[in-house]
Amino acid sequence: MSLSVILGLMLCIEAPGSSAVTDVFVKRGDDVLLEVMDDAPKDFDLFVWTFNTSNVLVGYSSVGVQTVSEGYTGRVEFSVENYSVKLKNLQDDDSGVYTARVTGYKQQTIAEYMVTVQGPVSPVDLNPDSVSISSDSCKLTVTCSTEDSHISSTFTCDTKTCSQEGGDQSKVTNSGASLRVHLLNDTIICNHSNRVSWTQKKTQIQDLCLLHAGLSDGVSICLVKTVVFSVGLIIMVSVVISVHLMEKIRKQNKQFSSNQMNIELNLLQ
Numbered sequence: 001m002s003l004s005v006i007l008g009l010m011l012c013i014e015a016p017g018s019s020a021v022t023d024v025f026v027k028r029g030d031d032v033l034l035e036v037m038d039d040a041p042k043d044f045d046l047f048v049w050t051f052n053t054s055n056v057l058v059g060y061s062s063v064g065v066q067t068v069s070e071g072y073t074g075r076v077e078f079s080v081e082n083y084s085v086k087l088k089n090l091q092d093d094d095s096g097v098y099t100a101r102v103t104g105y106k107q108q109t110i111a112e113y114m115v116t117v118q119g120p121v122s123p124v125d126l127n128p129d130s131v132s133i134s135s136d137s138c139k140l141t142v143t144c145s146t147e148d149s150h151i152s153s154t155f156t157c158d159t160k161t162c163s164q165e166g167g168d169q170s171k172v173t174n175s176g177a178s179l180r181v182h183l184l185n186d187t188i189i190c191n192h193s194n195r196v197s198w199t200q201k202k203t204q205i206q207d208l209c210l211l212h213a214g215l216s217d218g219v220s221i222c223l224v225k226t227v228v229f230s231v232g233l234i235i236m237v238s239v240v241i242s243v244h245l246m247e248k249i250r251k252q253n254k255q256f257s258s259n260q261m262n263i264e265l266n267l268l269q
């Protein structure tokens with residue numbers, strides 16, 4: 001019987017007593033090594049790694065013949081010593097179930113992995129929505145946002161400590177990642193994470209409260225932003241004007257000296 005017929009037969013027969021599925025998360029573009037437990041049977045006719053049940057990655061017969069499927073040539077490395085398979089440069093399409101099976105006297109599934117390929121998470125933004133100050137406390141609400149999701153949380157500080165209303169806030173984003181806002185040593189942290197990467201932004205609570213301490217209650221962030229922006233603008237305009245003036249003076253001086261030189265030359269002639 002040819003290898004492909006045996007492979008075909010193996011795929012049709014449901015494996016008895018399958019092993020537990022192991023979850024594996026891989027960053028897009030990375031490699032993954034899928035291993036087989038030590039107790040893998042040593043005497044088999046055929047060993048096969050499959051993807052999503054029906055796609056064969058690699059087959060290995062007891063007589064030492066190794067076949068790698070066309071779609072996987074150059075992308076998989078099979079170890080004839082321990083039957084592990086290394087998949088290279090994983091892309092989103094490679095997410096799915098990988099199964100190692102042997103056939104001989106009986107069919108047996110000896111390893112099963114649920115591989116999930118994830119890309120890096122997008123950056124986050126952490127911005128105050130409102131800050132209100134009273135004589136002995138500061139209460140602020142911030143919003144932590146990503147491109148497709150956001151979460152708000154409220155914090156209160158007395159003269160000594162700060163606390164988060166309702167504790168940690170978190171949610172699962174539309175793309176299946178997790179967005180979390182929490183407090184660590186008076187620092188608000190916004191963390192966007194999946195199983196392979198995370199991004200974060202932090203801000204000191206006291207900085208936000210201090211920024212508002214000099215202002216009366218209820219003054220909006222907008223006003224502060226406007227003031228900061230205006231001061232920045234005035235400085236910028238002043239710089240531009242002075243550079244312009246200096247340039248003009250320099251030019252005038254130059255012209256003056258060249259005029260003078262002309263006069264002197266004329267006098268000499």
Ligand SMILES: *[C@@H]1O[C@H](CO)[C@@H](O)[C@H](O)[C@H]1NC(C)=O
Nearest residue numbers: 033035078079081082083084
């Ligand atoms: C199996 O073989 C591969 C490739 O040679 C190696 O990287 C891996 O560490 C081995 N695993 C075990 C459990 O020996």
Ligand SMILES: *[C@@H]1O[C@H](CO)[C@@H](O)[C@H](O)[C@H]1NC(C)=O
Nearest residue numbers: 051052092093094095096097
């Ligand atoms: C493989 O199976 C997984 C889960 O069963 C599924 O989400 C995925 O789309 C399948 N991949 C392909 C390429 O068929």
Ligand SMILES: *[C@@H]1O[C@H](CO)[C@@H](O)[C@H](O)[C@H]1NC(C)=O
Nearest residue numbers: 183184185186187188189202
């Ligand atoms: C937070 O404070 C604790 C105790 O004061 C300290 O051990 C820890 O290193 C601090 N963590 C950070 C991230 O600053």
Ligand SMILES: *[C@@H]1O[C@H](CO)[C@@H](O)[C@H](O)[C@H]1NC(C)=O
Nearest residue numbers: 189191192193194198199200
């Ligand atoms: C962000 O969250 C991820 C997942 O929970 C965690 O591994 C990582 O350490 C967190 N980063 C920070 C700075 O807290």
